[in-house]
Amino acid sequence: MNLRELRESKGLSRSKLARILGIDAMTIYNVEKGKRPQLRTASVLANFFGISIEELRGKEHEQE
Numbered sequence: 001m002n003l004r005e006l007r008e009s010k011g012l013s014r015s016k017l018a019r020i021l022g023i024d025a026m027t028i029y030n031v032e033k034g035k036r037p038q039l040r041t042a043s044v045l046a047n048f049f050g051i052s053i054e055e056l057r058g059k060e061h062e063q064e
Contacts, residue, residue: 003056004032006049021048 001009007017007028014032018025021044028045031037036057037045046056 002032003028003045006051007032017048021045 007014010017012020014025014028018028023041023044027037027041031041031045036042039053042053042056046053049056
């Protein structure tokens, strides 16, 4: 699953996920489109979805 699929599996919009995590919705959009997030953002996303940062980064590359 990529980040978008993970987000959608929880029934969350980008904006709702952004509010929950305290990050910008555009950041989530960019990560979903393949941009590598900063370490803090990657950590927050990985922790929320219960995956490692490495898994998150692997999921980003699957989208390319």
